[in-house]
Amino acid sequence: xxxxxxxxxxxxxxxxxxxxxxxxxxxxxxxxxxxxxxxxxxxxxxxxxxxxxxxxxxxxxxxxxxxxxxxxxxxxxxxxxxxxxxxxxxxxxxxxxxxxxxxxxxxxxxxxxxxxxxxxxxxxxxxxxxxxxxxxxxxxxxxxxxxxxxxxxxxxxxxxxxxxxxxxxxxxxxxxxxxxxxxxxxxxxxxxxxxxxxxxxxxxxxxxxxxxxxxxxxxxxxxxxxxxxxxxxxxxxxxxxxxxxxxxxxxxxxxxxxxxxxxxxxxxxxxxxxxxxxxxxxxxxxxxxxxxxxxxxxxxxxxxxxxxxxxxxxxxxxxxxxxxxxxxxxxxxxxxxxxxxxxxxxxxxxxxxxxxxxxxxxxxxxxxxxxxxxxxxxxxxxxxxxxxxxxxxxxxxxxxxxxxxxxxxxxxxxxxxxxxxxxxxxxxxxxxxxxxxx
Ligand code: HEC
Ligand code: HEC
Ligand code: HEC
Ligand code: HEC
Numbered sequence: 001x002x003x004x005x006x007x008x009x010x011x012x013x014x015x016x017x018x019x020x021x022x023x024x025x026x027x028x029x030x031x032x033x034x035x036x037x038x039x040x041x042x043x044x045x046x047x048x049x050x051x052x053x054x055x056x057x058x059x060x061x062x063x064x065x066x067x068x069x070x071x072x073x074x075x076x077x078x079x080x081x082x083x084x085x086x087x088x089x090x091x092x093x094x095x096x097x098x099x100x101x102x103x104x105x106x107x108x109x110x111x112x113x114x115x116x117x118x119x120x121x122x123x124x125x126x127x128x129x130x131x132x133x134x135x136x137x138x139x140x141x142x143x144x145x146x147x148x149x150x151x152x153x154x155x156x157x158x159x160x161x162x163x164x165x166x167x168x169x170x171x172x173x174x175x176x177x178x179x180x181x182x183x184x185x186x187x188x189x190x191x192x193x194x195x196x197x198x199x200x201x202x203x204x205x206x207x208x209x210x211x212x213x214x215x216x217x218x219x220x221x222x223x224x225x226x227x228x229x230x231x232x233x234x235x236x237x238x239x240x241x242x243x244x245x246x247x248x249x250x251x252x253x254x255x256x257x258x259x260x261x262x263x264x265x266x267x268x269x270x271x272x273x274x275x276x277x278x279x280x281x282x283x284x285x286x287x288x289x290x291x292x293x294x295x296x297x298x299x300x301x302x303x304x305x306x307x308x309x310x311x312x313x314x315x316x317x318x319x320x321x322x323x324x325x326x327x328x329x330x331x332x333x334x335x336x337x338x339x340x341x342x343x344x345x346x347x348x349x350x351x352x353x354x355x356x357x358x359x360x361x362x363x364x365x366x367x368x369x370x371x372x373x374x375x376x377x378x379x380x381x382x383x384x385x386x387x388x389x390x391x392x393x394x395x396x397x398x399x400x401x402x403x404x405x406x407x408x409x410x411x412x413x414x415x416x417x418x419x420x421x422x423x424x425x426x427x428x429x430x431x432x433x434x435x436x437x438x
Contacts, residue, residue: 025267026267027264027265027266027267028072028153028154028155028199028264028265029070029072029153029262029263029264029265030072030073030074030151030153030155030157030200030262030263030265031066031070031072031073031074031260031261031262031263032073032074032075032076032202032223032225032259032260032261032262032263033062033063033066033073033074033075033076033258033259033260033261034075034076034077034078034225034249034251034258034259034261035059035076035077035078035251035255035258035259036077036078036079036080036109036111036225036227036229036250036251036252037078037079037080037227037228037229037234037236037251037252037253037254037255038054038077038080038081038082038096038254038255039080039081039082039083039113039229039232039253039254039255040081040082040083040089040092040093040096041054041055041254041255041256042055042056042092042095042096042099042294042297043055043056043057043294044256045360045361045423046353047422047423047424048423048424048425048426050425050426051256051422051423051425052281052282053256053257053279053280053281054254054255054256054257054280055255055280055294056095056096056099056103056287056290056293056294057286057287057290057291057294058280058281058284058285058286058287059099059103059255059258059280059290060099060102060103060287060289060290061284061285061286061287061290062258062278062280062284063075063103063104063258064103064287066260067104071151071152071153072151072152072153072155073151074106074107074149074151074157074159074202075103075104075105075106076105076106076107076108076109076159076202076204076225077100077105077107077108077109077227077251078109078111078204078205078206078225078226078227078228078250078251079108079109079110079111079113079114079161079163079204079206079227080111080112080113080114080206080227080228080229081093081096081097081100081108081111081113081114082096082113082114082116082117083113083116083232084116085116085117087304088301088304088359088360089116090117091297091300091301091304092297093116093117093121094124095293095294095296095297097124097125097128098293099290099293100128101125101127101128102289102290102293105128105129106129106147106149106159107129107130107131107147107159107161107202107204108128108129108130108131109130109131109132109161109163109204109205109206109227110130110132110135110143110161110163110206111163111167111206111227111228112163112167112168112169112206113229115137115168115176119137119138119139119140119175119176120139120140122137122140122143123139123140123142126142129147130142130143131143131144131145131146131147131159131160131161131204132144132145132161132163133145133146133160133161133162133181133184133185133188134162134163134165134178134179134180134181134183134184135161135163135176135177135178135179136176136177136178136179137175137176138174138175138176139175145160145188146158146159146160146161146188146192147159148196148198155199155200155265156196156197156198156199156200157198157199157200157201157202158192158193158196158198158200158201158202159201159202159203159204160185160188160189160192160201160202160203160204161203161204161205161206162181162184162185162203162204162205162206162207162215163178163181163205163206163207164178164181164205164206164207164208164211164228165178165179165180165181167206167207167208167228181205181207181215185203185215185218189201189218189220189221190220193220199265199269200222200223200263200265200271201220201221201222201223202221202222202223202224202225203215203218203221203223203224203225204224204225204226204227205224205225205226205227206226206227206228207226207228208228209226209228209237209250212224212226212228212248212250213241213248216241216243216244216246216248217243217244217246221246222245222246222247222271223246223247223248223249223261223263223271224246224247224248224249225249225250225251225259226248226249226250226251227250227251229253229254232253232254232422233421233422234253235253236250236251236252236253237250238250238251238252238257238259238277240261240273240275242273245270245271247261247263247271247273247275249261249275252277254422255280256279256280257277257278257279257280258277258278258280259275259277259278260275260276260277260278261273261274261275262274262275298354298355298357298358301357301358301359302357302358304359305357305358305359305377306357308359309376309377309380312376312380313376313380315372316372316373316374316376316380318372318373319373319397320368320371320372320373320374320395320397321367321368321373321374321384321388321390321395321396321397322390322395322396322397322400323367323383323384323388323390324338324339324383324386324388324389325383326396326400327389327396330403333438334389334438337436337437337438338388338389338436338438341435341436343386343387343388343391343436344386344387345386346364346365346366346385346386346387347365347366347378347385347386348386349365350362350365356378362375364387364417364418364423365386365387366384366385366386366387367384367385367386367387367388367390367391368384368390368391373395387418391414391417391418392408392411392414392415393408393411393414394408394410394411394414396408412429412433415427415429415432419432
């Protein structure tokens, strides 16, 4: 613990004023929980057990449990909460912000992906503790350059957030400005250290790892929490690094894990730490408030889905897919094998988990969703439920007119549309094909 003494020479024996009680020299602990790179993952899809990690329901439970035990807690997020903009994505973004407000974060950095809904989006979230030291959004004036917090044990924490301008594709956008991180830090940090006299200074960085690591050498910075993600399949190094007492950690991908950094500050301002990444898998229960919030999200998505039906019905005139029953008579063996496979039950799976209205699920669990002539809804197109023959073999209308060999040549490549890493991490053509061979 840094004990800051203000003594004047003349009064040296009389008045030494310390920022902490002078006798309080025992080590102090501070726990930091951190997340980031969430990319809109409100809840894992449940396609594969290995990937069933993360989500606001488990995140809130974990943070809540830690909060009950540890009074000296700081909760941080390194940004990139959203991904490429869409109507559904915007709804997700809103629910994610609402959930983070409820989780009582201390500071949230703004990543390049967080700007996809424009500056005005931020003004709806005045209670979300965004921090941006070198990022300015015109029309948004509530985001501070840094934050401080006094913990129950007397430790004063300062938090800054620096983004790398190179990650922001601003083009001619005059409404966003990102200053050079070094220059910003040189301007803000000395004043902050002098005025606020924090015992612990945390820097949230939103940068590529190499760039963020360079900030470990800045005097006065104790902990760096970095975040940055390009795509959902990015592999991120989550091992902590330590150099000259400065600790560097990175948030993992898609909100699947929560970083847990426990610090001990001794009376010589030295910091020791222990670190773990906590997997938000089925060992973590759901927080009931978040379950309700997610239920509201589902309601909105169902409304969005129902709303989109009219337009789709209008557009979807011509027939593109024959549907499974057309194949049954001539390919009885293949049909039987398929009907018994999991592909033949993929829609029932969505019904079982109450997601048969979610476009983000229907896309892989039905035929031709979002394509002309494809699945619209179980009422409009019941013959296109499930992962049918034509999802792999392609539209068979021509084949029905003149049934012969040699029309479906690229079928093996079809698997990769749906058996992608995040939904089917163990996919391997030969082992998977042997399970559905027909
Ligand atoms: C990119 C394609 C894709 C998307 C999108 C997708 N799924 Fe899946 N889903 C799959 C694949 C592939 C499997 C089988 C994975 C395996 O076993 O390797 C699967 C399996 C599942 C299973 C497991 C079934 C069982 O009985 O074990 C559930 C549940 C599921 N998906 C639900 C969903 C939900 C809910 C969504 C939307 C939030 C969704 N899926 C979105 C491709 C997808
Ligand atoms: C998950 C993807 C997938 C689905 C769904 C699927 N197939 Fe296939 N099908 C394949 C693959 C892969 C092959 C093998 C191609 C090869 O060996 O070159 C194949 C082969 C075939 C063959 C040729 C068999 C042979 O011996 O030459 C027929 C006929 C066939 N499928 C019919 C169907 C019918 C009918 C359905 C629906 C009831 C169906 N398939 C569903 C992927 C699929
Ligand atoms: C009227 C009968 C008939 C119907 C209906 C029919 N097929 Fe075929 N299919 C055939 C015949 C005949 C062949 C050629 C078999 C051969 O020569 O070995 C064939 C071959 C195939 C092949 C192998 C193609 C290749 O490249 O070797 C696939 C795949 C296939 N059919 C899928 C389907 C699917 C999917 C449907 C339903 C949409 C369907 N068939 C409906 C008669 C039919
Ligand atoms: C249109 C999306 C889609 C395509 C294309 C697709 N699959 Fe699937 N596959 C799924 C979904 C969804 C499931 C899970 C269904 C469920 O259980 O609800 C699944 C499940 C499976 C399973 C069951 C996994 C298990 O562990 O039992 C196998 C095997 C499989 N797929 C093989 C293949 C192969 C091989 C191909 C390519 C020839 C393929 N799939 C193409 C979506 C697809």
